[in-house]
Amino acid sequence: MSPRIKTLRKVQNPSLVKGFKPYGPDAGKQNSEPVILLYEEYEALRLCDYEMRNHHQASVLMGVSRPTFTRIYASALQKIAAGFVEGKRISIEGGKVYFDSDWYQCAGCKCYFNNPEKEKEIMNCPLCGNQQIAPFKSETPMDETMVTIKAE
Amino acid sequence: MKVAITSTGNTLESLLDQRFGRCACFVIYDTESKAIQFIPNPNKDAEEGTGSASVEFVASRAVQKIVSGRFGVKIEPILDSLKIQMIVIKEPKKKIKDIIKMLDH
Numbered sequence: 001m002s003p004r005i006k007t008l009r010k011v012q013n014p015s016l017v018k019g020f021k022p023y024g025p026d027a028g029k030q031n032s033e034p035v036i037l038l039y040e041e042y043e044a045l046r047l048c049d050y051e052m053r054n055h056h057q058a059s060v061l062m063g064v065s066r067p068t069f070t071r072i073y074a075s076a077l078q079k080i081a082a083g084f085v086e087g088k089r090i091s092i093e094g095g096k097v098y099f100d101s102d103w104y105q106c107a108g109c110k111c112y113f114n115n116p117e118k119e120k121e122i123m124n125c126p127l128c129g130n131q132q133i134a135p136f137k138s139e140t141p142m143d144e145t146m147v148t149i150k151a152e
Numbered sequence: 153m154k155v156a157i158t159s160t161g162n163t164l165e166s167l168l169d170q171r172f173g174r175c176a177c178f179v180i181y182d183t184e185s186k187a188i189q190f191i192p193n194p195n196k197d198a199e200e201g202t203g204s205a206s207v208e209f210v211a212s213r214a215v216q217k218i219v220s221g222r223f224g225v226k227i228e229p230i231l232d233s234l235k236i237q238m239i240v241i242k243e244p245k246k247k248i249k250d251i252i253k254m255l256d257h
Contacts, residue, residue, distance in 0.1 A: 008229060098229040109254060112240040116232060126217055127239055129257030 009040040009072070010063045011097045019091035020083070027087060035083040038095030041076035048073055107132035155181045156210045157251055158220040162190040164249040168241060170221030173202030179248055180213055183255060203227040211236065219251055 019034065021027070040062065047058035059069035083090040101114045104122060108130030115122045125133055158175035159166045169175035174196055180189040194209065195202040203224045210218060217237045221244065231238055241251070 010229075098233060101232050110242065112242070114232070114238050116235040116237050126237060127219070127241075127251070127257075128254045 006096045007064060007068075009043070009095065009097045010061065011039050011043040011099055012061075014039065014099065015042050015092050018093070019089060021089050022087045032086075032088055034089035034091040035079050036094060037076065037079050037083075037090050037092045039092065039097045040072050040095040041079065042092050043097070044069060044073040045076045045080075103136040104133045105136045106130050107134065112136055153183050153217070154213065154215045155183060155217045155219060155255055156213070156215040157181060157248060158218075159190070159248050162192070164188075164247070164252070166248050167244065168219070168221060168246045168248065168251060170244055172218070172220040172223050172227065173206045174198075175206075175220070178206075178210060179252075180215065181252055181255065186256075188252065204230060207231060207234070 019037075043062060044058065047053050047061060048055065053061070055069050055073065056066050058073075059066045062069060062072075064072070080090065082088065101116055103112055103114050104125075105112050106125035106128065108125060109128040111125065111127050113122075113126050122133065124131055157179040158169040158172055159177040159179045160169045160175070161167075162177050166177070169177075175193055176196060178191045178193055180191060181187070193206065195205040198205065203226050207227050207230050211234055215236060217239060218231070219239045219241060221241060223231065223238050223240070228238070
């Protein structure tokens with residue numbers, strides 16, 4: 001029996017750097033394998049300890065269950081600790097993730113749109129070309145529709 | 153650049169279909185050549201998996217933007233990784249010709 005397939009984890013943005021290197025006189029001595037910190041583990045650490053959210057809120061943001069989130073978080077801490085203690089490089093890569101893009105709303109035609117090219121900033125509405133666009137705060141604009149459908 | 157619009161019928165007077173996977177018809181509009189193509193959705197009456205089948209169908213036509221009323225939770229990440237932009241219009245009474253006019257801004 002093959003194990004169950006992992007669900008996709010949502011990561012808001014890739015980390016700024018690809019990893020971390022130890023320094024000091026003994027740093028290069030053990031040229032060992034780096035510790036591989038998965039993107040989802042990086043995201044778990046960011047949500048929990050940088051944005052100060054609790055595990056439940058963070059699990060919702062990543063689209064996994066709370067127990068799964070706790071496991072990802074524990075694994076992140078374990079790997080970082082191993083890197084620190086053993087003086088290993090930490091490389092941030094891999095993992096079963098997708099990157100959630102930002103959503104915007106146009107003031108002119110009231111449409112919503114996302115930005116699939118994260119590096120480039122969107123200046124105009126893709127539909128009507130209006131320059132008055134604002135970031136859309138909710139998770140996805142779709143949630144709202146679902147609520148209205150239920151209300152009817 | 154090609155844009156796909158979900159439509160309830162195959163005329164310019166048709167309304168925007170609020171669903172993506174089960175829309176009646178896809179309108180493929182080329183913003184450069186101004187060519188408009190109506191393609192009936194082959195997955196319209198499928199029982200399940202219409203979302204991803206429709207994404208494949210549209211992506212095979214090298215579309216860069218999709219205009220619809222709503223995108224499901226399953227296809228959002230797929231479109232995101234394909235770098236196809238999603239545009240959501242929450243007005244059910246929009247006609248296809250109006251959307252094409254807006255795209256020509």
